[in-house]
Amino acid sequence: MTAEQTVLMDGAGIKRALTRIAHEILERNKGVADIVLVGIRSGGAFLADGIAQQISVIEGGAVPVGAVDITLYRDDCSGHLPHHPVGKTDIPFSLEGKKVILVDDVLYTGRTIRAAMDALMDFGRPQSIQLAVLIDRGHRELPIRADFVGRNVPTSQKENVQVAFDGSNQPIEVVLEK
Amino acid sequence: MAEFKHKHIIALRDLTKDDIELLISTAENMRDINCRDIKKVPTLRGKTIINLFYEASTRTRTSFEIAGKRLSADTVNIAPSNSSATKGETLADTALNLLAMKPDIIVMRHAVSGSHYFLANKLNCSIINAGDGAHEHPSQGLLDLLTMKDRYGRLDGLKVAIVGDITHSRVARSNIQGLTKLGSSVYLAGPPTMVPPGVEKLGDVTVCATMNEALQDADVVMMLRIQQERQGKTLMPNAREYSRYFGLNPTNIKLAKPNAMIMHPGPINRGVEMSSSMVDGDQSWVLKQVENGVAVRMAMLYHVCGGELE
Numbered sequence: 092m093t094a095e096q097t098v099l100m101d102g103a104g105i106k107r108a109l110t111r112i113a114h115e116i117l118e119r120n121k122g123v124a125d126i127v128l129v130g131i132r133s134g135g136a137f138l139a140d141g142i143a144q145q146i147s148v149i150e151g152g153a154v155p156v157g158a159v160d161i162t163l164y165r166d167d168c169s170g171h172l173p174h175h176p177v178g179k180t181d182i183p184f185s186l187e188g189k190k191v192i193l194v195d196d197v198l199y200t201g202r203t204i205r206a207a208m209d210a211l212m213d214f215g216r217p218q219s220i221q222l223a224v225l226i227d228r229g230h231r232e233l234p235i236r237a238d239f240v241g242r243n244v245p246t247s248q249k250e251n252v253q254v255a256f257d258g259s260n261q262p263i264e265v266v267l268e269k
Numbered sequence: 270m271a272e273f274k275h276k277h278i279i280a281l282r283d284l285t286k287d288d289i290e291l292l293i294s295t296a297e298n299m300r301d302i303n304c305r306d307i308k309k310v311p312t313l314r315g316k317t318i319i320n321l322f323y324e325a326s327t328r329t330r331t332s333f334e335i336a337g338k339r340l341s342a343d344t345v346n347i348a349p350s351n352s353s354a355t356k357g358e359t360l361a362d363t364a365l366n367l368l369a370m371k372p373d374i375i376v377m378r379h380a381v382s383g384s385h386y387f388l389a390n391k392l393n394c395s396i397i398n399a400g401d402g403a404h405e406h407p408s409q410g411l412l413d414l415l416t417m418k419d420r421y422g423r424l425d426g427l428k429v430a431i432v433g434d435i436t437h438s439r440v441a442r443s444n445i446q447g448l449t450k451l452g453s454s455v456y457l458a459g460p461p462t463m464v465p466p467g468v469e470k471l472g473d474v475t476v477c478a479t480m481n482e483a484l485q486d487a488d489v490v491m492m493l494r495i496q497q498e499r500q501g502k503t504l505m506p507n508a509r510e511y512s513r514y515f516g517l518n519p520t521n522i523k524l525a526k527p528n529a530m531i532m533h534p535g536p537i538n539r540g541v542e543m544s545s546s547m548v549d550g551d552q553s554w555v556l557k558q559v560e561n562g563v564a565v566r567m568a569m570l571y572h573v574c575g576g577e578l579e
Contacts, residue, residue: 160298163299163302163310163311163312163340163571164310164311164312165312174273174571174572174574174575176271176291176294176295177294177295177298177299177568177571178298179297179298179301180298180301209311210310213305213307213309213310214305214307215306
């Protein structure tokens with residue numbers, strides 16, 4: 092790799108950000124009633140587990156956590172590139188009337204979030220959907236914004252932001268590649 | 270990352286182990302869609318699929334139609350009784366006429382082995398084989414593999430007995446291709462008039478002299494339908510005698526592993542290939558096969574749409 096890499100956040104920093112997001116979610120929603128977390132595969136699903144863990148530490152009691160794979164809802168499926176492998180959507184609870192916290196690692200164009208919201212709607216009618224992301228790097232192409240942000244990182248479109256995870260799906264660091 | 274680069278799926282022979290595993294894994298992940306309240310995803314919105322069935326079919330045609338609809342494609346069915354084939358139109362002409370209506374995928378069943386390769390060379394849309402003569406039936410092969418994987422979690426190292434009319438069975442051929450590529454051992458048994466010579470050359474395939482030999486310690490017992498429409502009258506004396514030597518019953522199933530899976534591609538001739546108690550018993554996976562058929566066909570439609578022209 093010749094690309095220049097800068098570490099934006101380390102493991103401890105990510106954990107502090109997730110803890111703060113957990114507090115903000117609880118504050119905004121006045122507790123855990125009707126809250127469910129749904130992470131977008133793959134990074135967002137791992138982070139959703141981390142936020143859920145923090146919430147249960149703070150409030151006691153577990154919040155339901157699901158994972159959504161957006162492959163079948165992508166807006167770039169009509170091309171003739173090989174289609175992406177399809178991951179498993181795993182939402183083992185009803186979304187009807189719930190406050191869904193959608194979790195992703197990096198918010199960029201907003202297209203992934205659009206796809207994820209369409210997927211969630213096919214599972215029922217949530218009371219609301221709120222968006223939590225670890226990194227917001229800008230360059231939105233759709234009218235979408237996050238409710239909870241770990242860190243805002245101004246980037247150029249040539250750069251790439253990656254959240255790295257270890258073998259047990261714990262976040263290690265956030266890397267900016269130039 | 271695995272990529273599926275084929276524009277057509279005509280035979281499992283043409284696919285690699287990785288291709289087959291990718292299709293199975295996609296089917297596993299798509300399967301939940303069929304159990305939701307809203308059984309539809311927008312993936313193939315705007316695509317048109319023509320189901321062109323020159324031979325009778327209930328399961329496969331319905332399954333392909335549902336699969337297409339669950340992916341939001343528009344599906345059109347054409348059956349021989351109401352197509353121009355009855356007025357003497359050739360396959361190539363029918364296909365070119367259909368192509369003029371800009372389908373993205375043609376799913377075809379045809380009595381002539383290899384007719385799909387002929388079409389694939391002529392047309393620029395994707396071709397999926399829903400059964401061609403005595404050649405292959407890849408969607409059935411894939412759904413059988415998925416069903417075995419559901420039960421055992423793997424295909425590697427399984428002993429699979431396939432019993433019946435191997436010669437005329439496209440299901441057997443697709444299963445042999447798929448199973449041997451994924452590491453299973455295949456044991457074939459059937460009347461000598463119904464076992465093609467040289468079939469051992471396809472891979473880890475053993476031709477058994479008796480049905481009992483094939484059943485011994487099998488993890489999976491796959492019974493094939495006697496295809497009276499395809500074979501001449503000389504291949505077997507009568508159904509009763511066939512059933513005595515090559516029918517599955519509560520006695521000979523005991524030779525297989527305890528609780529071995531019993532599979533059949535359907536339609537079943539009850540009392541010929543297997544007794545009703547076997548079809549409806551606890552060991553039967555026949556309806557699970559049908560259920561898996563929809564997910565497997567969704568996976569096939571999804572991946573050929575992303576394939577490249579070869």
